[in-house]
Amino acid sequence: MCYIIFVNNLQNEIIKTKKIYREIFLRSQEAIDFQIDAIKKQSLCNHCTKDCKIDFNKITAFQKFPPHCRYRFWQEAALNLLETKISKDIYEKIQTIEEKRKKYTCCRCSSCCRLASSEYSYEELKQRAKNGDKFAAEFVSIFVPYKDIEEPRKIYPEYVEMLEKEAEDINSIHFYYCPKLGADGLCTDYENRPDICRTFPNNPLISLPEKCAFSEWKHDVEIIALTLHALIDIIGFYKEKLKEALK
Ligand code: SF4
Numbered sequence: 001m002c003y004i005i006f007v008n009n010l011q012n013e014i015i016k017t018k019k020i021y022r023e024i025f026l027r028s029q030e031a032i033d034f035q036i037d038a039i040k041k042q043s044l045c046n047h048c049t050k051d052c053k054i055d056f057n058k059i060t061a062f063q064k065f066p067p068h069c070r071y072r073f074w075q076e077a078a079l080n081l082l083e084t085k086i087s088k089d090i091y092e093k094i095q096t097i098e099e100k101r102k103k104y105t106c107c108r109c110s111s112c113c114r115l116a117s118s119e120y121s122y123e124e125l126k127q128r129a130k131n132g133d134k135f136a137a138e139f140v141s142i143f144v145p146y147k148d149i150e151e152p153r154k155i156y157p158e159y160v161e162m163l164e165k166e167a168e169d170i171n172s173i174h175f176y177y178c179p180k181l182g183a184d185g186l187c188t189d190y191e192n193r194p195d196i197c198r199t200f201p202n203n204p205l206i207s208l209p210e211k212c213a214f215s216e217w218k219h220d221v222e223i224i225a226l227t228l229h230a231l232i233d234i235i236g237f238y239k240e241k242l243k244e245a246l247k
């Protein structure tokens with residue numbers, strides 16, 4: 001049994017935990033900057049032209065250097081650092097999150113079948129499905145919207161209350177339920193349930209009901225997941241800037 005309590009957007013979750021995320025982001029950035037700076041000395045200037053004004057103490061890894069300049073080796077080494085050591089770190093964090101998830105098994109509380117939330121309306125989800133969004137397609141294949149917020153409130157008052165406190169605008173959140181859930185709390189179409197049911201929850205940064213057997217996993221790996229996303233954001237941005245500087 002599974003499915004979806006999703007404020008299905010990392011961004012929403014990051015907003016909720018934005019203070020922690022900002023701190024993690026800055027710390028991770030500082031650590032990456034330190035490593036990039038540490039390899040600068042390996043590409044010392046060989047004074048190829050006498051009138052060169054480039055100052056070792058003032059250069060940044062993202063500026064443009066002349067084609068023959070030795071600091072371009074530094075930029076190449078920095079790019080390599082991001083694509084090897086730091087990417088490996090990212091991969092290891094993903095592995096850790098997945099490994100830790102294996103310790104938990106769905107307890108069939110059916111909370112995720114009774115209530116899913118999304119920043120998208122039903123019409124928007126159907127449109128996204130038409131545009132090829134697989135998640136949206138699976139979602140609208142099983143979930144239907146609640147008439148209003150009072151219906152989900154009757155089922156999970158604490159969850160709706162939590163969203164009311166934490167969401168920037170509660171009116172922008174839409175609530176859904178799956179009609180395939182039987183009166184006995186079991187899925188009536190278990191064999192044919194879509195992947196979103198089979199893999200839920202696959203992201204520790206989504207909102208989970210307290211009852212969910214994966215709540216402990218979420219709490220356990222939340223910091224790792226935030227660090228992971230900070231690293232992905234930073235190296236994505238840095239790689240782009242380095243490639244631009246090396247053009
Ligand atoms: S299809 Fe089954 S498992 Fe998936 S949400 Fe509906 S009732 Fe739950």
Ligand code: SF4
Nearest residue numbers: 106107110112212213
């Ligand atoms: S334990 Fe979690 S995944 Fe399983 S049914 Fe409950 S809410 Fe869904």
